[in-house]
Amino acid sequence: MFCSSLRNRPVWRVLGPILTSGPEMSLRESRLETHDFVFEIPSSRRQQQLRVILLTPSSQPPNGQDTTTRLEQFSTSTGGRGIAIAFLLSEEAFTSASGRCILDGLVDAQALLLDTLPISIPIIPIQDSAAFLPSMQEYINGLANTPQPNPSPSLPTSLLAHTTSAPYHLLSETDTNILSDLFPSLPALSRAVRTRKGRALVMDHFDAETARRILEFWEGDQGP
Structure with a gap:
């Protein structure tokens, strides 16, 4: 499911059509407190969930001063388990963003996490809105097939x-x-x-x- 508050964020312009019509994963809209998405993790044991917060280049300080507070609340919401950050590298079409601009945003996000959070949260780099659902599906499939609760994606x-x-x-x-x-x-x-x-x-x-x-x-x- 995805949080209804996403509709009020600039990223909804490019991500909204994907979430409301994407065939890869069926997501329903709901009101979530500390995160933007909840995904079910296939498991032969008990049901597991992955809670995800969405970051973009424009959501980081100084443009998004509340991001640090959101991250702090998010990191403690489940004791640090079953959580991840989806970082949308480009808020426009991926081909319109320079490679330098793309990497700068990811570097800033990783530095922000190191500076503000006491725990490590996996960051899932996503090139653009069209790659969001496929990237999340790939990550979730990896979680389902590994004993680690939160495998960190290797540097892509x-x-x-x-x-x-x-x-x-x-x-x-x-x-x-x-x-x-x-x-x-x-x-x-x-x-x-x-x-x-x-x-x-x-x-x-x-x-x-x-x-x-x-x-x-x-x-x-x-x-x-």
Whole structure:
């Protein structure tokens, strides 16, 4: 089910048609207190649920000052069990958003969680509204097939491929896998390239041209 309060949020413009007519998962509208969605998790044992809060780039501080409070309430609503955050990377069509813009939003979300919450909550990166239901279904299927109550999605290589200063020349699958092995999260990668040691690590594991494009991608985030 989805919370009726979503109708009052800007994201409803792109997500509403998906929720009310999507054939993949049948969702009914309801009033939810601390979260935006409830999904049933198939299980041969007792019935389980996944509670999900939806974040978007515009819902984060300073644009969405109440987001921190919502996250704090959400993280304690079930003792930290059976919860996840769905992060919609683009509030427009995915193809209209730059790779840099997409990754910046996810980095900010992960940093916000690290700074404000005492527990770790899985973040499910979702490229755009059309991918919302399929992405949630994939995640729920993973929950049903694993003994861990809240498996954290690994850093998606589809996003890492965009961490290059050449937007039409994405990183190869081999390079994205190496990057994922070196840095467990986007915030870790973002922090590393700000240091001499982190930049040297990138240069040691990639050819000169690839290393240059990766480092140039993050230069806009460098402080003065």
